[in-house]
Amino acid sequence: MRVRLRPTQLGAKGLLLLLALIAAFLATNYNNLFFLLIVFCTTVGGLGLCWTWGNLRGVTLLRLDAPPGPAGEARALGLELGGRRPRAVSVALLVDGEVVEVGDRLGFGSAEPAPLLPPRPRALAQITAVRLTSRFPFGLFRARLDLPVAAELVTHPAPAANHHGHRRAAHTATDDDDGDQPLPQGRRGSAVAGLRPFRSGDSFGDMHWKATARRGVPIVREREPEGDLRCDLVLDRRCPEQRFERALSRLMRDLAALRGSGRSLVVHSQGGGFVARDDRKSELAAQRWLAATTSLPAAAAPPPHVSGAERLPRSGHGGRHG
Amino acid sequence: MAECLLPLLLLLTGLDLAFVHATGAVDLRLLLPMLVLTAAAPWLRHLQRHFTYRLLWNGGVLIAFALIVQHATTTGLVHMLEDGLALAVLCQVHLLNNVGARQRPDLVFFNSLLVAFVTSLFAPDLTWSLLFVLHALVLVPSLELHAVTRGQSCLTRAAARAVVRGSLPHAVAVVLATAIVFVVWPRDFQRRGWFNELLEATQQFASGAAERIDLEHENGAPLSDAVVAQLVPPSGRAEDVPSHWRSTAFSTFDGAAWLPQDASELGSRFATDPAWERDRSGAWVRSLAETGLRRVRVRLLDGSQRRLPSPLQARRVDLQQAAGLLVDPRSYGGLGLLRLADAPAGALEYTVECSAARVVVAPGARARQHMTALPSSGVPPFVHDLAAQLRRDLPAPDDQLSLALAARDWLSEHRRYALPGTPGFAQNLGEFLIGTAPGHCEYFATALALLLRSSGVPCRLVGGYLAHEWSAADRAMLVRGRDAHAWVEAWLPDGEWLTLDATPPADVLADSRPTNSWWGGVVADLELMWATVTGFDAGQRARWLAALVRFPQEHALAVASLLVAAWAVVYLRRRRRTLFVVQQLHRAARNAGMQLRDGETPRELLGRAVLSAATPARLAALRAAALAHERARYMKPGDREP
Amino acid sequence: MATTRSIDASAFRAALLQNLARVVSLPAHVIDPVVCAVVAGGHVLLEGIPGIGKTLLARTLAMSIDGQFRRIQFTNDLMPSDVVGTAVWRPDTGRFAFVRGPLFANFVLADEINRTSPRTLSCLLEAMENGRVSVEGRTVELGQPFVVLATRNPIEFQGTYPVPEAALDRFLVRVELDYPAPDAELALYMGHDAEARLAEIQPVTTCQELLALRAAAAAVHVGAPAAEYAYRVVQATRTHAEVQLGASPRAALAWLSLARARALLDGRDYVLPDDLKVLALPALAHRVFLQDGGSSAPFVQAAVQATAVPL
Secondary structure: OEEEEOHHHHHHHHHHHHHHHHHHHHOOOHHHHHHHHHHHHHHHHHHHHHHHHHOOOOOOEEEEHHHHHHOOEEEEOOEEEEEOOOEEEEEEEOOOEEEEEEEEEOOOOOOOOOOOOOOOOEEEEEEEEEEEEEOOOOOEEEEEEEEEEEEEEEEEOOOOOOOOOOHHOOOOOOOOOOOOOOOOOOOOOOOEEEEEOOOOOOOOHHHHHHHHHHHOOOOEEOOOOOHOOEEEEEEEEOHHHHHHHHHHHHHHHHHHHOOOOOOOEEEEEEEEEEEEEEHHHHHHHHHHHHOHHHHOOOOOOOOOOOOEEEEEEEEEHHHHHO | OOOHHHHHHHHHHHHHHHHHHHOOOHHHHHHHHHHHHHHHHHHHHHHHOOOOHHHHHHHHHHHHHHHHHHHHHHHHHHHHHHHHHHHHHHHHHHHHHHOOOOOHHHHHHHHHHHHHHHHOOOOHHHHHHHHHHHHHHHHHHHHHHHHHHHHHOOHHHHEEEHHHHHHHHHHHHHHHHHHHHOOOOOOOOOOOOOHOOOHHHOOOOOOOOOOOOOOOOOOOOOOOOOOOEEEEEOOHHHHHHHOOOEEEOOOOOOOOEEEEHHHHHOOOOOOOOOOEEEEEOOOOOOOOEEEEEEEEEEOOOOOOOEEEEEEOEEEEEEOOOOOEEEHHHHHOOOOEEEOOOOOOOOOOOEEEEEEEEEEEEEEOHHHHHHOOOOOOOOOHHHHHHHHHHHHHOOOOOHHHHHHHHHHHHHHHHHHOEOOOOOOOOOHHHHHHHHHHOOOHHHHHHHHHHHHHOOOOEEEEEEEEEOOEEEEEEOOEEEEEHEEEEEEEEEOOOOOEEEEEEEOOOHHHHHHHOOOOOHHHHHHHEEEEEEEHHHOOOHHHHHHHHHHHHHHHHOOHHHHHHHHHHHHHHHHHHHHHHHOHHHHHHHHHHHOOOOOOOOOHHHHHHHHHHHHHOOHHHHHHHHHHHHHHHHHHHHOOOOHHHO | HHHHHHHHHHHHHHHHHHHHHHHHOOOOOHHHHHHHHHHHHOEEEOOOOOOOOHHHHHHHHHHHHOOOEEEEEOOOOOOOOHHHEEEEOOOOOEEEEEEOOOOOOOOEEEEEEOOOHHHHHHHHHHHHOOOEEEEOOEEEEOOOOOOOEEEOOOOOOOOOOOOHHHHHHOEEEEEEEEOOOHHHHHHHHHOHHHHHHHHHHOOOOOOHHHHHHHHHHOOOOHHHHHHHHHHHHHHHHHOOOOOOOOOHHHHHHHHHHHHHHHHHOOOOEEOOOOOOOOHHHHHHHOOEEEEEOHHHHHHHHHHHHHHOOOO
């Protein structure tokens, strides 16, 4: 957590100028005002050095939220710095050794925009540090501070667009439909668990008229709780990069569709898979899996066989493009 | 570059123009268009998109550049300073108008500093210093804003204002730190640079008296407002201070310049003045009648003086601090001063005793000849005509005294006085003598000397200071750089040296600042103050430190009461902010060796105290304090009294 | 007047704690909030695995206060009418008569409330909220005092319904029970049968007196520093970045009413920050929701520790 200092271009030029002036001062007879100016320039440099250092000294990282986000889309980060409040810093993340600029913080009391992570490709990356750089106050020196942090940057595939209505128009003939099939939902809430008397609030669509007529009291169908619905998918990772990405996008869309539906999605693939339920935790795990997975060569082992499960990418098209 | 930086850059450039204007070297007619261009920069920037505008602008700058260079090369070195400074501000205005996406403001900052550096060599101290403070207060915020905006693509108005507001304390801190370092840093006022020494080694006169009065040169070093010396009469009366204080005597005129007497004699010496001798007390004395003695204490603030200014009738000069100083008694009429390496820098004090007697030295033939010599060329023929005319008008044509007085009166009545730099100022002696252009004291003195020598009256030109500004506050006569003066000393046939000042006295006084107005007084005080700062040397530092150490001993009571008052203020402020019960609680906790932690309630503290090693009495006191606090703070107001 | 009231309260507390200690061995940080909630007139949510004395605690409380005790085991087929009661056709009178359900008691132990359907749960919550139930269009007042001690098993979520956040807000306190301390558990093994001990319990007060205590608790003074402390802590829970939903003003009011009850039981008629500090976790933890859905208890604890006490 050491603050590193080095002169900026302006500072280096200023230093050269100062040296030249000092040489001129020494070469000629003593001159009071010339001396005053040299003192002034040196003071600006010296205090600038101290203040630039002090600006970042003691800054700590309280919190870094790097939420999972879709590939190719910028996302806002949550960043909270503690200790002293630095001014005019630019914030960057060290992601797998690469420096990613995420924005500036002015620190002058005005509203600060949240740091914005630029669009990234689908990957599971490690954030090793938050790098703060600042040339405040005079721009003569640049201070750099790396705040170590261990966080995972999950960039999951962007969910495929959901456009059943005009898919024909939008697609060219060579496009296959991996991204367009919705999650099968025919069974959703359809299983009838039994009959029970009508209670206020029950839907009239659920009325079992026959039983009502038989018993003389309103009877409704009681439906199976929806949470038990599950959908199995098999992802074959042996396919070209582009098709693989499309399949992942399609999976991502299915994952998004799970939210609030009470269903679950089980994905089988080579080297494991994931189970996504309608909760945040399993969704995060699924996103992480989708971010990290890679395509396999055609010679690799096939995915496990699951009876009745849909296959992705569709085998019919796989041969054509493979 | 962010737009918000532009106003600060405008200010910076404006200050650079002011710096240049303060030197007085560059004509206002040249500076005003630049000022207009600076002020118009925000609007001109919008035109930069157009090719025609850029063509016109760059062409105009090139033409101006060429004109200045042409002027410098054709007029010789005389206008070097003027042209250089004009070039510098032209560059600054050009840079300002080109600052944009491709041209970063770095160069504007650097050039502005360079202008400040160059002008520091020529401008009057106080004006320059005030401008410098303003300059610093603008430069630091602009640097800061620049540093902030380089990361930030755009800055709202409010944010920019916040940045500038936040930078002002930095600017003030920088200025204060600069002032402190400037004053405290040991400065060697006498340091000689190798460059100057190299220059002087190539010159003819290595005797340390390189001063010369060059009439063709438009007085390169402008007259500064800095106080050079303070003349303190022990009587406290202004009329006890002689008006003319001589530094250097010039006896040879080469047609364009006057050369100092000791430099022009070329080794052969002849008696012109009573000789200085050292008496047993170490003071310098010379044989003058002890009649009407007046004493004046001189405080020479200007450390660069190489003479001890003294009146013609000086009889005794007593230098208080002689260490490291070498007095040269052969400097004609006055005393030369050489500072050795170990000399204390800065101000020095000496006492001058003046006699009211005439200064009489029997003139020798060689001396006479030397003092009446005229150059073969460079003397306008008008001088001889005028001298003949004056002699004709005299009742007794051979009376040298009346001739001298007539010539002096004629000049002061018929010629106008003006300071160099004013419009129409005489470019050479001819212009002045013919009467078409006004001139300053050197022209008057030279004209008078030439008139006298043309008529065979031996005389010399004297450079020094005219003491006329009485400061009632200091009970002293203030002598400034701008009070530098030149006059003539005529050597009458009976051997008396007579001071003749042809410059109309009213004009000299009118041209200097009116010191009796309140404004003049303020300026004078400021200048004195600034002179103390710039002249703050090792001796003064030692005196200040000694006074600082002595102060608590001598004023123990005052210091003690000051400390008590400060403590009381701090205590009362803190006390007003905290309630009594809370104070009591803190005190009881302290007594028990405890301290209230963050997020801890008094009861929890009490619980901790019970487990600690506090004595029962302290514990009981803490318990009582906690209970009292609880009752006062948490109970219903009606229930508080038990 | 104030003095006599205070003595009553602290004596009540001492006797009640003695009774409880005789039957169940639970630590003070569990029993205190429960007792405070009873005095403050609120309901209690007990969370913990089965078999650590939740029912015993409820029964002992009921017996100590000489109130009527009923227990409802919640299952997913439990109907609202099973809880509230139902109108039954009486052939002898020739009309419907209302048969009161188990809710009509002073102390109701609602076991495993997360097992029942939201419908039945909402019926219980309505009763808790209003102190009355609506049956067949009629409103029937419940008994006074009416205290629900609900239990929830946090370990097992199979076949359970989530208890909505709004429902949690109905409970004045939520207490998490853990295994007893080793020595307490050993003492439990060596002691008499719980039923036998329960039989020895003598009521320490009556329902009427409890109602009077409640009135007294409501009159306890909250000074400006105490209120400010509560505000600071609540504010701290709201501003923290990890928090999705901070404590609401109602949560703060509930917290303060609990603190009032504690102050009364402690023999004071003014609230101290200490009261608030001790009760922060049971009063606030179930009303603060974190972004990741985790337990907010450590976070509330940290907020309380970090907040400066106004002196």
